[in-house]
Amino acid sequence: MTSPTPAANQHTTEPSTGRQLDGKTALVTGGSSGIGLAAAQRLAAEGAHVFLTGRNQENIDAAVASIGSSATGIRADVSNLADLTVVAKAIEAHGRGLDVIFANAGGGEFTPLGQITTEEFSARFLVNVGGTLFTVQTMLPLLNPGASIVLTGSTAAYNATPAFSIYAATKAAIRSFGRTWAAELITRGIRVNTVIPGPVETPGLTGLAPAGQGQALLDGEAAKVPMGRIGRPNELAAAVLFLASDQSSFITGTELIVDGGLTDLKIPSQLADAPQ
Numbered sequence: 001m002t003s004p005t006p007a008a009n010q011h012t013t014e015p016s017t018g019r020q021l022d023g024k025t026a027l028v029t030g031g032s033s034g035i036g037l038a039a040a041q042r043l044a045a046e047g048a049h050v051f052l053t054g055r056n057q058e059n060i061d062a063a064v065a066s067i068g069s070s071a072t073g074i075r076a077d078v079s080n081l082a083d084l085t086v087v088a089k090a091i092e093a094h095g096r097g098l099d100v101i102f103a104n105a106g107g108g109e110f111t112p113l114g115q116i117t118t119e120e121f122s123a124r125f126l127v128n129v130g131g132t133l134f135t136v137q138t139m140l141p142l143l144n145p146g147a148s149i150v151l152t153g154s155t156a157a158y159n160a161t162p163a164f165s166i167y168a169a170t171k172a173a174i175r176s177f178g179r180t181w182a183a184e185l186i187t188r189g190i191r192v193n194t195v196i197p198g199p200v201e202t203p204g205l206t207g208l209a210p211a212g213q214g215q216a217l218l219d220g221e222a223a224k225v226p227m228g229r230i231g232r233p234n235e236l237a238a239a240v241l242f243l244a245s246d247q248s249s250f251i252t253g254t255e256l257i258v259d260g261g262l263t264d265l266k267i268p269s270q271l272a273d274a275p276q
């Protein structure tokens with residue numbers, strides 16, 4: 001038997017410190033709040049220098065302060081190509097290329113069919129779909145061999161939620177991007193996967209509720225989840241770290257559902273409640 005040869009994407013040349021992303025550079029869009037913030041903190045704790053973005057400068061500053069010198073915050077709208085170019089130039093100036101993209105910025109709103117305007121349709125697709133596309137495309141020249149791209153989908157693309165059709169459709173597009181880009185980038189040794197959050201307690205989720213009804217929304221979401229609760233941002237961050245690191249070195253073009261069993265489990269109590 002021959003001795004094992006290094007895998008094609010084992011590109012780390014530095015001595016191991018036990019941290020999974022030492023010497024790596026990561027970009028987290030929407031890293032100033034919620035899932036993105038938790039992921040930025042986790043990737044930095046594992047040794048990466050993290051570039052994080054958002055539109056609100058105050059939130060960016062607070063996010064960077066929570067991480068320290070291994071974070072750089074840049075105010076950038078993912079739907080604006082000029083902003084994305086500024087981010088790319090800052091990463092280029094850092095001088096180590098880019099090893100991880102967590103293309104996470106996005107959001108949604110409830111609008112019933114019958115009330116959807118062309119403006120809402122265009123704006124939501126521009127941020128969630130266009131923002132993901134142009135983030136990845138703008139950063140493409142910077143990516144090191146062995147890089148990992150993680151996209152943010154949603155269980156909304158699997159399950160029907162009334163009045164959420166535009167958001168769900170944007171996240172269905174993300175699922176498709178993940179597979180196609182994985183195929184396109186495979187010869188560069190770049191992996192692409194999509195993390196699929198169920199309901200996670202973030203400002204983005206509570207912001208879907210009318211003022212004062214955030215807790216009621218969280219309770220309602222928790223009641224639908226087989227595990228009986230909604231997710232925590234750090235539970236998504238753990239999944240992002242797995243997909244971003246060499247721990248997932250043989251995984252590409254797939255989806256990691258992090259939803260407490262919401263999508264796949266039909267537990268007896270749910271079946272009993274279901275119409276026969």
Ligand SMILES: NC(=O)c1ccc[n+]([C@@H]2O[C@H](COP(=O)([O-])OP(=O)(O)OC[C@H]3O[C@@H](n4cnc5c(N)ncnc54)[C@H](OP(=O)(O)O)[C@@H]3O)[C@@H](O)[C@H]2O)c1
Pocket residue numbers: 029030031032033034035036053054055056057059076077078079104105106107108127131152153154155196197198199200201202203204205
């Ligand atoms: N929380 C959930 O239950 C859940 C479930 C499934 C999927 N997701 C997805 O997870 C991702 C993160 O959501 P979250 O719940 O963590 O929401 P959040 O707390 O509202 O965070 C969203 C982040 O994205 C940024 N962002 C929004 N629009 C942007 C834009 N045009 N350009 C740049 N940054 C932008 C926000 O900063 P600014 O507002 O300052 O720009 C913020 O940093 C989203 O893609 C969301 O669709 C969330």
